[in-house]
Structure formats: C-alpha cells, structure tokens
Amino acid sequence: MKRIISLLMLWVIGASISIAQDQLNIAKIFDGRYHDESRASETQISGDKLSPYSLTLYRSLTLTDMPEEAAKIEPLVTRDGAKAIDREVSYRDGGLYYGFYQLQCRGAKQCYLFYLNQNRAKGNKIIIIYLEGFASPDKIKSMLK
C-alpha cells in the first residue's frame, strides 16, 4: 500500500512538472502587451483555413521600428529554442538575427517557431511566427520558397 501511494505521489509530481513545461515562453509576447502599440500587428489563423498548408494554427507578431523590443523577445525565443528538436539560427552583431526552430509538441502535432530581427541587417522589423499542425519540416521549408 505504501509503495502504491509513493508511486502515485511521484506520478502526480511528474505530471505537474510536465504540464508546467508544456508552456512556451514566447506565449508571453502574445499576451496583449503590444495592445496599445500602433507599430505592432498580430495575426492568428486557425482551423480548416490552414488545411492546404497541413497546419492547425498560424500566429504571428510583427513589430515595426521597435528594435528595443528584441532585448525582451530574444531571451524568450532562445529559451524555447533550447528545447527544440531541430534549429537553424544565425547571429549578427552579437544577437539573434534569424531562427527557425522545430519545437517539441504534444501528440502527433508539429510545432515550429520563426524569429527574425531585421534591425540587425539594416531592416526595421521584428517578426515572430508560430506554427502548429501536421506539416513536416520539409513542407514548412518549402513554404519559404
């Protein structure tokens, strides 16, 4: 009986930890903090509209002429990227310029994260795109062409 109780307690603790780890750090930038910012734009597409792309969710945030926000966003991206299955990253001027991450996702879904800071290459936008769905990494890369 004691052994069963101990195993159950360990399971509950493990389940709690795994639930906590499911949360993405980049979700914080979609929490409405740029709600009052005219230089920000958000996009969300979900459901059957994305079936031609084998996706279930498309969510993006674009910040124009806000280079200072990179200091807040990059740590969130790199933290999520640290747990990525696969990644392509490029650093310029001591910071993250471009990142493509295939994240660990629940179930059969795939999760992808794009990050681009054009301010590091004479541009003026910071773009974060989060994709969720059943598209393979090759299909995602083909969408970039």
Next chain:
Amino acid sequence: METIKNTCNREVMLQLIDRYFEAETSLEEERYLRRLLVETDCDDPAVEAARAVMGVFAVCRKISDTQQLNTASSPKRRFGGANWAVISAVASVAIIIVAVVSLMNIGQRNHQDMLSVASAGDLHDSIAQLNSIENTLDGHHNSVVAAAMTINYPETSAEIDALIKSELGLMAEAQNSVYESVVNDFTTISSIMK
C-alpha cells in the same frame, strides 16, 4: 549478627543520604535508599530529614506521574493504528483524485494549442479580445484596430495565402542570406586551405 547488619545498613544509608543531598546518587541508589529508609527504624536526624525530603519528592513524583497518566489517556495518546489507516486511506483517495484531474487536464490541453495553454488565466490574449469584439460587432471584419495594435484576422483563402507568403517570404529572404553567408564562409575557408 543482626546488629552488625543493621549497623552496616545504617552506615550505607548515611553515606547514601549524604550523597543524595549532594545530588550524586543514581536512580538505583535512590531507590535503594528509599527502601532502606522504609525498612530501617532509625531516629538519626539525617535519616529523618532524608525521609521527609524523599517522602515529599515521592508525593510530587506520584502526582506528576498521575498527571502524565491522565494526559496519556487523552485522545492524543489514543492515536493508534486505526487512525493512521484512516489517514492513509484518505491521503490515497486524495492522490487518486488529483491524478485523475491532472489526466483530464492533459486530455483537454491536447486539444488546445501550446500558446493558448500558456496564455490562459489572467493574461490578456489579444486574439481572445478580438474574438470578444467580433461577437459584439455587426457584420464581418477582417482586421480590427483594437486600441492601437492591428490584429489581422484573414478569412478567405486568398487573404491567408497572401499573408502567409508575405510573412514567410521575409523569413525566406533571411534564410537565404544566412545560407549565402555560410557558402561564403566555406568558400573563404577553401581558398585559404589551397
């Protein structure tokens, strides 16, 4: 013989009494001394004093022992195996309930995207606010300027296609520039190696 024995006991008793008042006696010695005081019939003042003191301490000890027995017979002392069995049963039921609830949460979250899981609770999801605005508006809007930020909400496949191509196109440009720089680096390295 009896007199010698009595004399020896008396001497031992007096020694023990001295040591008792010096707080040098062990418990066994104290018990032995008490027995001697009870059994011997001595009028020595030291013996009488010891009888008086040990008698008082015996009474006090008896009272405190009685008090301890009373507290020991209180419900706290009665905490036996039966109560522990009840507590462990309740704890195991509570653990099972928590496990089932967490399983249900996991099942529910599998149907949610990982951004909505994190943005639940007190956070103000911009898209959720847009959805609430949409519900109160007449007609259909593809984008809403909520406060100041623009929130795009494309509906038609053409709009979606255009938006995805636009945003992923920027990513493609960046990726190409990264690949170009990688190729340039390898070209430089190979020229150095030659």
